[in-house]
Amino acid sequence: MHDEVVLKKIKRSVLETAKENKVEIYQIILFGSRVRGDYREDSDWDILVITKEKLDRDKFWKLYTSMKRKLASL
Template sequence: MQLRCVKDGDLKRYTTDKIVGGGVAVDPKAVEDQVVERIVTHFPEVERIILFGSRARGDARPDSDWDFLIIMPSQERTIRRGIAIRQAARIRGIPMDFLVRTPSEIQEGFPMMANNILNEGKILYERPR
């Protein structure tokens, strides 16, 4: 089975002559960089982007999704923030989930899950102060 690179926009995708499970392996760094670039370009007020879950821990399977916590000031309702971020960051064929929270929501005791994300997640972007 030979691995070959397929260019899809700026994202390098690696595929084989025999695609198993309909999946396409991607370069994780390319996905992370592209998500950060797309979000920060559309939302320069973003303070932090944190990758969490199996991709951050390094135990992801090829079909695992990408989980991101986005911390940004906003007056929008949580659902609207998530929709806007999802539309800006979407990469065709890459399953992603986004939690979008304000700094005050994080400080006010965002559920225990946030503590795990903040402690174990991988910071992909932090806005310079």
């Protein structure tokens, strides 16, 4: 799968999961080897998701778990 297609799927999944959990996303940042350009075919995708509001521990873990599950299926 091409990088652009994967990035669109990641963004869509993050935004859908946030909406399902009633969390507003401020920014999604890609970092690591994919940004530097020194990635391999089997490299992972490093993303940072910044929310508009501070999340309490329970809401954070619920969002994290949901997001991890959805992204793992890509």
